[in-house]
Amino acid sequence: MTQRPLELILARNLMSALSTPAFLVDEGGLLVFYNEAAGMLLGKRFEELGTVGPQEWGSLFGPFDENGEPIPYDELPLVTAVRGGRPAHAELTVRSTDGTHHEVEVSAFPIQTPHGSQGAIAVFWPTANGNGAEPA
Amino acid sequence: MKVKLWGTRGSIPAPGPETIRYGGNTSCVGVTLSDGSMLALDAGTGIRCLGLALPDEPARLHILLTHLHLDHIQGLVFFAPAFRPQTEIVIWGPASPEASLRDRIARYISAPLSPVEVRELPCDVSFRHCPESEWEIGSARIRAASVTHRGPTLGYRIDDGDSSLAYIPDHEPALGADLAQMDEDWISGFALARDASLLIHDGQYTDAEYPCHVGWGHSATSHALSFARRTGAERTLLFHHDPLHSDDQLDELGAAAQQQWVELGGDPGTLELAVERSEVELPARAAKAAAAV
Ligand SMILES: [Zn+2]
Ligand SMILES: [Zn+2]
Numbered sequence: 001m002t003q004r005p006l007e008l009i010l011a012r013n014l015m016s017a018l019s020t021p022a023f024l025v026d027e028g029g030l031l032v033f034y035n036e037a038a039g040m041l042l043g044k045r046f047e048e049l050g051t052v053g054p055q056e057w058g059s060l061f062g063p064f065d066e067n068g069e070p071i072p073y074d075e076l077p078l079v080t081a082v083r084g085g086r087p088a089h090a091e092l093t094v095r096s097t098d099g100t101h102h103e104v105e106v107s108a109f110p111i112q113t114p115h116g117s118q119g120a121i122a123v124f125w126p127t128a129n130g131n132g133a134e135p136a
Numbered sequence: 137m138k139v140k141l142w143g144t145r146g147s148i149p150a151p152g153p154e155t156i157r158y159g160g161n162t163s164c165v166g167v168t169l170s171d172g173s174m175l176a177l178d179a180g181t182g183i184r185c186l187g188l189a190l191p192d193e194p195a196r197l198h199i200l201l202t203h204l205h206l207d208h209i210q211g212l213v214f215f216a217p218a219f220r221p222q223t224e225i226v227i228w229g230p231a232s233p234e235a236s237l238r239d240r241i242a243r244y245i246s247a248p249l250s251p252v253e254v255r256e257l258p259c260d261v262s263f264r265h266c267p268e269s270e271w272e273i274g275s276a277r278i279r280a281a282s283v284t285h286r287g288p289t290l291g292y293r294i295d296d297g298d299s300s301l302a303y304i305p306d307h308e309p310a311l312g313a314d315l316a317q318m319d320e321d322w323i324s325g326f327a328l329a330r331d332a333s334l335l336i337h338d339g340q341y342t343d344a345e346y347p348c349h350v351g352w353g354h355s356a357t358s359h360a361l362s363f364a365r366r367t368g369a370e371r372t373l374l375f376h377h378d379p380l381h382s383d384d385q386l387d388e389l390g391a392a393a394q395q396q397w398v399e400l401g402g403d404p405g406t407l408e409l410a411v412e413r414s415e416v417e418l419p420a421r422a423a424k425a426a427a428a429v
Contacts, residue, residue: 003327006282012322013312114231115268 005118007111008032021104021124027117029079031057041104041124043097063092064101077108081120085110091127103127137276137296137418138168139334143182144410146306146340146354146376147207154382159412161185162207163305163376165336169296170420173274177292177303178202182412183211187218194222198273200266200280201229202305203289204240212241213250223259228280230288231265238263266290284308284324285353293328299418302332302369305376310359311351315366329367333418336410337364339374342389357393361407365400375410 004012008026012033015022021038025031032051039045042061052060054073063071073079077088087109093101108122143161151160162180169175174190176183176199183199190197197217202208217223229237241263242254254261266280276296283291283304291304302325309315309324320326329335339360341349346356354376355363364372374393377386390409397407 002321003281004321006284006324009313009322009324010284017312114233 004032005113005115007113007118011111011119011121015121023078023122023124024119025078025082025122026119027082029054029073029082031078032119038124041096041102042094043100061094061096063094065092068093076122077106078120078122081108081110081122082117085112085117094124137170137294137299137301139301139336139416139418140166140168140186141182141336141373141375141410141412141414142166142176142186143178143180143211144375144377144412145180145207145379146338148379149181149207149210150377150379154384157383157411158377158381158386158409161412162210163202164211165303167294167301169274169276169294171275173276174198175200175273175276175294178208178305179212179215180207180209181211181214184214184216187211187214187216190217192220196224197226199225199227200278200292200303201227201237202291202303203230203285203287204244205287205306206244208306209241209244213245213252218257218259218261221258221260225259225261227261227263228266229263230280230282230290232288236263237265279328281325281328283328284311289353291325291328293332296418297420299333299420300331301418302329302335302337302367304328304335304337306353307338307363308351308353308355308359309363310355315359315362320366323363323366325363326367329363329369332367332369333371334416335364335367335369335372336375337372338376339389339393339409340376340378342392345378357389358396361393361396361400361402364407365402371406371408371416373408373410373416377410 015035019037021041022035024033034046077090080088089107091105093103104124106122108120110117111119143164144159145162149160161182163178164180164182165177166186167175174197245254270277270279276294279293280290285306294301304325337360338355340354341356343356343358
């Protein structure tokens with residue numbers, strides 16, 4: 001067992017208490033948690049899905065750009081935040097398990113610690129013209 | 137490894153007739169390693185008596201600070217060995233992006249709060265930030281990891297031969313987390329305490345008091361017990377007693393804790409409240425097995 005860095009543990013604890021959809025990746029860019037609100041958006045709770053790699057994530061949920069093309073995992077705001085060590089923002093579409101598409105704005109920022117970047121957090125906001133669910 | 141509790145109180149010293157049994161001195165635990173090396177875990181007011189008990193001869197001592205709240209450093213300027221030129225003291229503690237460990241401690245050991253400055257201490261004192269990876273002191277391997285509290289705070293694990301001590305005096309692992317459900321790698325401090333021979337852990341509040349102290353950086357009884365059960369520590373001492381808790385109240389807290397411990401499947405003999413000046417000897421595992429036969 002590798003102990004998660006405290007900053008990631010605290011981030012997860014905070015995210016669990018938020019009703020804004022939020023996602024957490026570790027320092028390698030692997031999705032390690034999303035909260036209940038994000039689960040409602042995706043149609044699947046994190047506990048059901050578990051930690052997933054980039055391939056599986058893409059085939060399940062997209063995300064897609066404005067032309068409907070899948071956005072490579074490496075170009076997602078979360079991943080650019082953790083790899084580039086700087087905030088990132090994008091508008092994109094995610095597909096929930098029931099096939100509904102949700103247009104969202106995504107802001108991601110890196111979790112910087114005394115030992116360097118330990119991961120990143122992204123929050124999702126349904127866009128004004130989004131055809132998906134109400135803000136959770 | 138020999139462990140002696142010189143201060144078991146949290147937050148502020150609480151001397152007086154009401155606290156005479158569990159003690160009023162703040163956090164300090166003396167550890168004598170199997171090769172004779174001496175460590176002090178934290179330097180609360182308990183370290184004053186630890187210093188008085190040490191022989192007046194050339195020595196090298198290591199002080200491992202979990203964090204710099206006053207109840208963990210207040211005894212430093214009254215630690216007799218610090219005033220002996222023949223003593224070498226190495227102070228370990230958490231790094232901070234804001235200032236060095238030495239500069240942060242010097243805010244306390246300086247005018248007007250202190251009659252002496254760090255540079256005036258007659259001993260040979262040095263300050264070191266705890267490394268991210270394990271390091272050695274004498275016969276022990278030491279590990280430090282950040283844990284949930286207020287401000288940069290460490291917990292320690294000391295492995296000496298086959299016995300291990302986990303020291304996490306200020307810790308709120310249940311803040312925003314369900315300790316019974318959460319995966320082990322997502323629990324603050326878990327790796328430090330895993331299967332430790334002895335866990336010394338924050339048990340400041342009763343379950344009834346905790347709701348008024350959420351986010352203050354400390355544990356309720358049930359959190360400490362849940363943490364101890366999950367980590368599989370062989371023996372647990374509830375530590376960092378609230379200064380408002382009298383001996384009688386601690387007796388009650390201890391009895392309630394014991395009941396919860398048994399309900400959680402714990403062995404009643406493996407949970408106690410920390411008592412100032414009490415000692416625990418952690419024998420090597422081979423000797424333990426022999427004793428059990
Ligand atoms: Zn404390
Ligand atoms: Zn503290």
